[in-house]
Amino acid sequence: MTILVAYAPRPEGQAALDKGIEIAKRRNERLMVVNAGPGGRKDDDSLSDAQDVERVEELLRNTGLDAEFKKFVRGMNAVEEINALVEALQPYVLIIGLRKRSPVGKLILGSVAQEILLTVSCPVLAVKAS
Numbered sequence: 001m002t003i004l005v006a007y008a009p010r011p012e013g014q015a016a017l018d019k020g021i022e023i024a025k026r027r028n029e030r031l032m033v034v035n036a037g038p039g040g041r042k043d044d045d046s047l048s049d050a051q052d053v054e055r056v057e058e059l060l061r062n063t064g065l066d067a068e069f070k071k072f073v074r075g076m077n078a079v080e081e082i083n084a085l086v087e088a089l090q091p092y093v094l095i096i097g098l099r100k101r102s103p104v105g106k107l108i109l110g111s112v113a114q115e116i117l118l119t120v121s122c123p124v125l126a127v128k129a130s
Contacts, residue, residue, distance in 0.1 A: 004091040005033045011129035012097030031067040036081035
């Protein structure tokens with residue numbers, strides 16, 4: 001089985017990654033970490049830069065797990081990429097990070113996490129950044 005982590009280079013992405021590593025070690029499972037977005041925008045903070053990719057890959061190497069980091073910038077949004085991976089990998093669980101949002105922010109702005117929770121076909125574990 002595979003544990004899939006939806007990663008973004010923010011505190012909530014790191015929280016999801018940490019929890020994914022913890023669960024993968026406990027269950028001795030394969031870990032797939034994905035960073036995805038449509039690309040094209042220089043200010044897109046959901047996509048990892050080269051330095052962050054290197055940091056995450058080194059972190060995964062040091063875990064001793066069967067782990068892989070993938071970055072997708074293929075024109076699909078993060079939710080489409082995650083859904084495609086869930087269908088292809090049939091993971092044991094998908095782990096996502098959540099950030100604090102005000103009640104008004106939740107009402108007015110769409111949420112990638114919310115869309116993932118409502119659309120993926122596998123169990124989802126949502127973790128908060130500390």
